[in-house]
Amino acid sequence: MSKNKLIITVLFLFVSCTSDITGVVLVDDIYTIRVKKIMQEYTENKYEAFHKFFNDDVKTYYSSDIYYTKSELLAAFKSEFYYFSNIDFSSTEVYTIFNSDRTYTTIFKPIWNAKGNFTNNKYKVFSFYKFIWRNNKIISVNTYWDDSSFFKEFAESNKKF
Numbered sequence: 001m002s003k004n005k006l007i008i009t010v011l012f013l014f015v016s017c018t019s020d021i022t023g024v025v026l027v028d029d030i031y032t033i034r035v036k037k038i039m040q041e042y043t044e045n046k047y048e049a050f051h052k053f054f055n056d057d058v059k060t061y062y063s064s065d066i067y068y069t070k071s072e073l074l075a076a077f078k079s080e081f082y083y084f085s086n087i088d089f090s091s092t093e094v095y096t097i098f099n100s101d102r103t104y105t106t107i108f109k110p111i112w113n114a115k116g117n118f119t120n121n122k123y124k125v126f127s128f129y130k131f132i133w134r135n136n137k138i139i140s141v142n143t144y145w146d147d148s149s150f151f152k153e154f155a156e157s158n159k160k161f
Contacts, residue, residue, distance in 0.1 A: 063145055
């Protein structure tokens, strides 16, 4: 039994020392609170926290490897309100991780809910956001989710013209 404990301890130390992630920060840390604020404001089509916490040269990868600058991401967020109403999040999981390179990563995993303005469809889409912080600013964002709801609304909106 002692040999197994020793082997497990050595393996744990080896793996933990080679990982970028060095520990999990509590869910009520400052970065988690800021991401919650950014995303709450997004659902209200407001962007004060977005401007305050996003670095001017933030790197953003938005579903399917599409790259956005800060201004392009803001335009994409705002354009969603043309296609959808009643945007909100449910079943949200948010936490922040301290990385060995002295950055923080905040993970935001909600169900994105909305009503299509052109189809009247109600959408529930699992989404995943990864915000990387350095010097109290977001320097990188990766988002992943199923874009099919957008394609349906885009197609219907084009029929209107």
